[in-house]
Amino acid sequence: MDRKKAATAAFFVARRKLAAMSLAPFRFSLPAPLVGRPLAALLAIYLLVGTTGHLPWRGDDLTHLGPIHAILQGGSWLMPEIAGETYLGAAPLYYWVGALLAKLLGWLLPVHDAARPATSLFCAATLYWTGLAARRLYGEASFAPAILLGMGSLGLVVHAHETQPQLAQIAGMALCFAGLGEISEHPRRGGIQAGLGVALAFLASGLSGLALTLPVIFLTPLLCPRCRNPIVARGIATGLGIALMISGLWLTAAAYSHPGEVTLWWREELLSTTPHASRVSELGKLVQLFGWFAWPLWPIAGWAVWRNRHAIASPQLALPLMASIIAVVLVTSTGGLRTAGLLPVLPPLCLLAAFGVTSLRRGAANAFDWFGVMAFIFFGIVVWLGWSALHFSWPPGLAREVARMAPDFQHGGWVSGALVGLALSLLLVLLPLFTQRSVQRGATNWALGMTLLWCLAVTLWQPWFAHTKNYQPLASELSQTIGPQPGCIKRRNVGDTQRAALDYFANIRTLPYDSEEDCRLLLTYTAGGVASRSVPPEWHVMWERRLGGGRKAETFKLYRRD
Numbered sequence: 001m002d003r004k005k006a007a008t009a010a011f012f013v014a015r016r017k018l019a020a021m022s023l024a025p026f027r028f029s030l031p032a033p034l035v036g037r038p039l040a041a042l043l044a045i046y047l048l049v050g051t052t053g054h055l056p057w058r059g060d061d062l063t064h065l066g067p068i069h070a071i072l073q074g075g076s077w078l079m080p081e082i083a084g085e086t087y088l089g090a091a092p093l094y095y096w097v098g099a100l101l102a103k104l105l106g107w108l109l110p111v112h113d114a115a116r117p118a119t120s121l122f123c124a125a126t127l128y129w130t131g132l133a134a135r136r137l138y139g140e141a142s143f144a145p146a147i148l149l150g151m152g153s154l155g156l157v158v159h160a161h162e163t164q165p166q167l168a169q170i171a172g173m174a175l176c177f178a179g180l181g182e183i184s185e186h187p188r189r190g191g192i193q194a195g196l197g198v199a200l201a202f203l204a205s206g207l208s209g210l211a212l213t214l215p216v217i218f219l220t221p222l223l224c225p226r227c228r229n230p231i232v233a234r235g236i237a238t239g240l241g242i243a244l245m246i247s248g249l250w251l252t253a254a255a256y257s258h259p260g261e262v263t264l265w266w267r268e269e270l271l272s273t274t275p276h277a278s279r280v281s282e283l284g285k286l287v288q289l290f291g292w293f294a295w296p297l298w299p300i301a302g303w304a305v306w307r308n309r310h311a312i313a314s315p316q317l318a319l320p321l322m323a324s325i326i327a328v329v330l331v332t333s334t335g336g337l338r339t340a341g342l343l344p345v346l347p348p349l350c351l352l353a354a355f356g357v358t359s360l361r362r363g364a365a366n367a368f369d370w371f372g373v374m375a376f377i378f379f380g381i382v383v384w385l386g387w388s389a390l391h392f393s394w395p396p397g398l399a400r401e402v403a404r405m406a407p408d409f410q411h412g413g414w415v416s417g418a419l420v421g422l423a424l425s426l427l428l429v430l431l432p433l434f435t436q437r438s439v440q441r442g443a444t445n446w447a448l449g450m451t452l453l454w455c456l457a458v459t460l461w462q463p464w465f466a467h468t469k470n471y472q473p474l475a476s477e478l479s480q481t482i483g484p485q486p487g488c489i490k491r492r493n494v495g496d497t498q499r500a501a502l503d504y505f506a507n508i509r510t511l512p513y514d515s516e517e518d519c520r521l522l523l524t525y526t527a528g529g530v531a532s533r534s535v536p537p538e539w540h541v542m543w544e545r546r547l548g549g550g551r552k553a554e555t556f557k558l559y560r561r562d
Contacts, residue, residue, distance in 0.1 A: 029434050030448075032441040033144040043127065046151055046451045047120040050161045050458040052113040056504070057469035058497055060340055061116075061162040064094070066500030068115045068163070071099040078254040079261045082496055083503035083510070086261045088268040089496070092250070093203035094118060094165035112504075115163065122167040123160045127151065129174035129197075130347050134354040136181030137316045145443045146354035149300070150346060152372070152446030155293035157454050159340055166343045169209050172200030173323075174347045176213045179239065180319060184226040187235030195239025199246040207269040211330055212344050216323045223322065224315040275333035286332050293342045296368070296446060297349040303364070304356025316355065323348035357443050369442035373432045376449030380428050380456060384421070387414075387460040404549040406468045413463075421459045428452040471498070474545050474556065475505035478523075481543045481558060482508070488519040492533065498525055498556075522559040528552070535559060 034042060056062040066082035067075075067090075080087040080095055098115035105114035127147045134146035150156060159167065176197025183190035194217055201209030217236060221227045255262045290298075301324070308317050327344045335341045360368065389399040391414050403409075431452070432445045482489070491499070491510035502508040511517055522539055528551050539559035547554040 029436050032436045032438045032444040035144050049455050055470050056112045062500050063497045064163040067095040068098040069504050079258045083499040088265050090165045091206045094168040122171045125171040126174045129178045130350045133178040133181045142354040145357050146350050148443040148447040149353045150350045152450045154295050166340050168204035169201050172197045187232045191235030191239035195242040198243035202247045207273045223318040297353045300356040301349050301352035304352045320348045320351035365439045372446045376453050409467050417459050424456045471501035472505045479506040488517045489521040490519045492524045494525045520561050524557045526555045
């Protein structure tokens, strides 16, 4: 009888549980922070969407395609070239990887699409090695936040989808920091990794790569008491020896085959890494640029420093703090006002932010999360308003500005893009609501928001980007104008981007204006409404093309000499 009662009670208990399960609503939640496969999937979407499927954009995307195209056309692997002339703006590491990928994927994709995944590789390496450095410095809980905060930074997203050698430099920096993160426990392995990071940074960007990594290595024994022993010193020496050997092999080979170009490159590197007093007058613009470029890293990094100010000399805080200071000083005192020039500040700031985000107070963490969600929804609305102005001329003021920038843009085929954009917009609004509540929820939602906002912008604005940033029609028109055998062409004010475009799209190469060649054609270029320099009267305009409007206006003119 007791057994029968027990069986009956067990039956009713099981039935109640089954009914509760059947009536319970479906629940979906994202872990915070994302880890494992969900993190890898989000990173893949972030890196791959918008990387291929479009012609090279004017600017860095076209400029740095030039050396890759030169290698594929039989140019030098040792010294970068653009349109047959040495390019002194970077070292060759990124171009090597881009050219190898273009050879590997050339049967499937055009050269520009086949080479651009080099950016995805270096960006993924940067984020992974930054997360690895955070894990070694602060523990396992900081690995995913370091990656997520890097993905959520405003300054990385555009450069993570263009042909950009600076990403190879910051990958070397991140590897160097990852090696230093375990130099005290595994001196040999940590030293080798740090040395490889120095070598990668040098091969990617020359002396600036050394300036961003070597001081941190030399300061590590001073910042870390456990590193002041002969074993760690031998590990550091081994790493530096490897870096010297790798860098020396390239420099020796380049000097042997291109002695004059290496001398010019070295001189240019010294000038580019020497601080300029004139940058003091641009300090206000630099602060504004840094403020949005490194957002939201710098507020959380500042919190980490303030909260742990009593232990500021500890290796966990001192190493990324010194690296951040060195990077900020270098990028603000050298080079020009370019967003790509600020990329080196991201890896050390990601480390500090990963250290700080795990210790945010609940109110601050909720505010960080709320602000990110609201910001991405706001920018999503802005993207839709711009799309509406482009296709339906509303709002009128924004429509006039868009039309002025691209007066000859051809509308059409927007329905499918709008449907995909609506789905992405729903995800942008809904996914943050299903993220698990934790102190690190903000880091996850920032990465989700940045990824979805980028996908939305690519979906809605890709045709407009392709029109406003495309030099292919101009190059084809110029090629038809000059004919199949034009002879030599001199140039004035034609920059590296334009030379790379003409060479890649139409196999047109030009010579400097002061060249001794007796050319019958002259190509000039002006941008931003700046008045062009006067051309001697013996030159007569035979072709002219204007692109864009306002500050983005560009004018090409081809002259013939009688």
